[in-house]
Amino acid sequence: MARIAAIEPVSGISIAIPLALLVALSVAVAVQSGLLVTAGPDRTVAAPQTVVIAPHGFAYRDATEYFRNGLAVDAPKLDREVTTTLEIMKYQTTLRDYNRCVADARCEPAEQRYETPSQEKIPATGVSYDDAVRYAAWLSERTGAEWRLPSDFELAYAAADRFPDDALGIDPNDKNPANRWLADYEREARRAAAIDPRPQPQGSFGISQTGLVDFAGNVWEWTSTCNKRVDLDRNDPAAEPDPRNCGIMIAAGKHRAPMSSFVRNPKGGGCSVGSPPDNLGFRLIRRPGFLESVKDFAQRAMAEMFGPATNARGRAG
Incomplete structure (x- = not known):
């Protein structure tokens, strides 16, 4: 058969x-x-220099603020696996490049607190989150590629060994306020302002293992991540906030700093937590083309x- x-x-x-x-x-x-x-844009501006980071795994501590029994506790640090490449500006946006957007009447002038000898190599500072978003839209139009601010996760992934760990490093069940106070004091001491807060030329603050230059110097970088708080006692984690409706964004440098989106001068307040950043600037991610x-x-x-x-x-x- x-x-x-x-x-x-x-x-x-x-x-x-x-x-x-x-x-x-x-x-x-x-x-x-x-x-x-x-339809193609008017490509009249050269794209900034970038680094491409190959997919790999890394340990990431969430930017969310966690609380238990009314006390701040460290956010969890989890192993994450990234499966796609990430292309990000090698350097922070320079004052020269930012001023091109200003000249096109698409960006507001930066609030520079210090005189700069050269706009070509000095990062743009005195810019708000809103300024950075406007610049990204302008750069996208002028280069024909899509540029945007990185999330806190993406910036941590790109900065690699240069990204700070803001953990207090104490047992979350420790109810002794003295231990928590001492840990917080030591953390704030590490966050002390730079001896010279003036923006420095490119390459002044070293390079990460991934090729990112000047991260964690004296310029904090805006991200697209909205500040979020979670009360662990409620067992009801807060929903992921919409950055379009968020007034407090995360800026990252020597430490993370929640800042009001309209703030240009971090020393002027704006809901920053702990030691304020020396300066606020940014770098952008290029989204892959079609x-x-x-x-x-x-x-x-x-x-x-x-x-x-x-x-x-x-x-x-």
Whole structure:
């Protein structure tokens, strides 16, 4: 009696991924060949220098403020795995580049507290979160690429060994106020203002293992992360706030500092916690273009369908 070969059912995923790949690649070819026309911006400004950080895992302590029994406790530090590349400006935005946005009447002038000998190598400071968002929109239009502020997570990932750990380092169940006071005092002592708070030329504060220059110097950098508080006693973690409706954003440097989005001079207050930053500036992330996203999607889809070995062969070819 003849044997009838068993036919394995074809899963929806195995069909959907090749179809999605085919559609994405078809659109990419159409754009590349000019069959599909996309509106392009007035590309009159050179893109800033960037570093590309390959996917890897790292330990991240959440920027959220946690409380138990009315006392601040350390946020959890968890191992996170990043599966895509991250492209971020190697240096902080310079005063020269920021002033180009001002000249185009798209940005407000920075509130410089110090005279600068050179705008080309000095970071733009005296800028608010709102200023940074406006600059990112202007730069996106002028370069033809999409630029945005990094989240606290992305900036920590990019800064690597230069990113601070703000933990008190005491047992969260320790109810002795003296221990907590001493730990907080030591932390604030480490956060003391720089001897010379004036913005320094690029390269004055070293480089991270990932190639990021001058992070954790005397310029704190705005992020797109909204300040959040969680009361662990309620067992009801706060919902992730919408940055568009958030007035207090996280700036990161030698330590994290929750700051009002409109503040340009951190010494003037603005809801900062603990020692205020010396200066406020920023650097931006470049979001991959369409063709880059298609390529990344294709590589990940190939890995999902055929495994890492096949994907590695595809990259080598």
